[in-house]
Amino acid sequence: MMRHSFPGLLFVVAVSIAGCAGLTTREPESLPVSDNSAVTALVSTARTELANGKLDAAAGSFERALRIEPRNPVLWQELAKLRLQQGQYQQAEGLAARSNGWAGDNKSLRAENWRIIGQARLKRGDYPGAQSAFDKAAQAN
């Protein structure tokens, strides 16, 4: 069992490092979040709050934006990333999956969601699950 999963584990770790890089190097401001000015204002507030380490306040702002645009996949994804940062892995996975539901054919968004799911699974010790998520991220791109 161990022998079998060790190379897989290595692979997952390697991919996840790539995934991490993807998460951090991405410029979030470059995403066109919404054409609703209230939503963009809330997202910008949330990002400021994030930068200041006020994670709960940021989550509140994202949720407020989601009440205005519940079908906006970027908002779901932002919340997923935040939960990942907070160590709420199950929530992160659920939110990223929700984002995927609304992502349509936005490939980069989907890839990012799968990376978040992979990260979350990795943290929870679900290596095969993480691997399959990272695979999907690679496919989506």
Add this chain to the structure above:
Amino acid sequence: MDNPVLEKFRQSFLRKRLRLVLLSFALLLSGFVLYLDLTVRAQFEGKRWALPARVYARPLELYPGLKLRPEQLLTELAMLGYRDSGDSLDPGHYRHDQDRFTIATRPFAFWDGAQPALQLRADFDGDRLRTLADLKTGQPVTLARLDPLLIGGIYPAHNEDRVLVKLNEVPPLLVKGLIAVEDRKFYTHHGVDPRGVGRALVTTLRGAGVQGGSTLTQQLVKNFFLTPERTLRRKFTEMIMAQLLELHYSKDEILEAYANEIYLGQDGNRAIHGFGLASHFYFNRPLSQLDLPQAALLVGLVKGPSYYDPRRHPARALSRRNLVLQEMLQQQAITQQQYAAARATGLGVVEQAPGGTSLYPAFVELVHRQLRRDYHEEDLRSEGLQIFSSLDPLVQFAGERALTTRLTQLEKARRIPPNALEGAVVVSNAQNGEIQALVGGRNTRYEGFNRALDTERPVGSLIKPVIYLTALQRPDSYTLATLLDDSPLVWRERGAPDWEPHNYDKAFHGQVPLRLALANSYNVSSVRLGLSLGVRTVMDNVRRLGVERDLNTYASSLLGADGLSPLEVTQMYETIASGGFRVPLRAIREVLTAEGQPLQRYSLSIEQVIEPGPAYLITSALQGVVREGTADGLNKFLSPDIHVAGKTGTTNDLRDSWFAGYTGDRLAVVWIGRDDNQPINMTGAGGAMTVWGDMMARLDPEPLVPPRPDNVEMVSVDAVTGRRADDNCRGAVSLPFINGSAPVETAPCAASSPGPSIKNWFKRLFE
């Protein structure tokens, strides 16, 4: 006895005894005073009034593009007590001219920071808010909130309610009036007015009872520390305590305590204490904004809030207020002009007390229950917590209206005695699980039995979507086009009599496509399907969807023989409506301390419990229920373009009528029945569905267009056989299938060209 020595000894003994008695009395008295002193100081300094938790509705968010009709904004403003004013643009006023609003918002401290008073101009275009701008600068405003509606409180024991005020918030004229009427020597006496005491003593000795002569300090002591009995001993204690209080505290401190303690009215079982709350209760404005006649009325009420109740006895209240004004004039607290002007004014009391005992008791009860998981009951009743809930007053209003008017209509139409029918409504946000409205019965202001939370009625066919969902989770065996067997069924179970389910139309329908068996709510094919899947498997899915109670696993459970509350049904359907994500229903967004410090946020939480594919299919099937099944009557209320997904529920002997359904933005569950569980002779479609439709029609629902998952494809099939169809087939329908599960065989109508099916077979081979 005549012995002088003995006599002398006796006298000295008596003197000593007397001295001893006097000494011990003095000791006792000082001990008593010391004890009172400790009590007074400990209690006054530690005095923290029990402040009720206040529950607010969601604040209305205004932003360009918001879907809102001008009349809905008017309703909101009216509920908030905003006044339509010609000129004034003080906070809490607005102007309205067709599609243009000018609103002066009240400042409010929200969870994420304070919003100052704003002057906004809002222009509507049909049912949308087109632009929002700052009135003065003309600059566009991206987002602004109205202050939230206070919808109720969680009150302390004795139901005392108050709004704490500082002395500098009390209008000086009110203080002057209070002193002129209640205690002219307040600033000079030491807690007790000797002449007042003298007067009181005389009346008491005359046998007219112990009364009168109380200074403000004594009144405060009486309210603070003592019981309301009238005995000499109590009066004595009161006088000592009043002097002790004066010894330790300043006049201002005593006055401030008085201003917050004094009893000034009654709202149902809620006692109105202090000038701060009384100001809201009678005039719907903060204390600092009261004018002279209003302040004088509050002062007048001190003598007897019930006797001088300005709502019930306006004439009495008016003459009492004028008496106060007269006293103030005599004491030269006001000028002759002020007096004349104030006397000429009406009472100015608002007809309805704002935010009284819960406007929406059923919803507030849900808030209370959710809070009890995290807070001590005592804290909820005393810490003055500010609870920001998700209630949407506009949705609540629609729900209450629809339920009450429809129940009356249904009673008339079906010759049911008036007021025999009862009902409940729960409305939630279909995406994030927030409860927007909750109606616990047709008497919507009644704080009693809450049917939305506590009635447990068999759910009937509302359970069926779970059977079908369980089937659709096995795409290898079941699709929307799979033919189900709807022929007679006898179920034999050891220890139970044979069970023969029947359909509502008393007929059997042979081979029925799965989606139509659900759309028409056929019992027999549904039971057969559930039995082949396993009752336990189906019930496990019910739990997975969010029902937490233990469920029976009898065959009859497949037809909803077991009872659930409307709230539990809402939780179950919420998971379906949100595409397979379990989202716990929430009524609370944030909790703040009395001082406005954020305490807790109840965040959105989701968990994927059903794969997107089957979740998409079951929504599609439930849309079929409304399009062509038992709920097709909904089309009388809503455009077919909304693509509502829903399910009717009817129970044995027509005792319960249910409807659960969702649009793009909202999920709602409606139950109708009788409290005595007598038959009501209506189906889900005949009763609950009409309430649902009536309510949703008032709310301009968003169309339901769920995103199609990657692994779901649309395939045309023959409506009857469920086989693959093509352009040649007339009765073809386009249905969603999980990739690889669509039928391979072509229908007879398309049989001329076997091409597609072979192509598909190859496609599947390489997928």
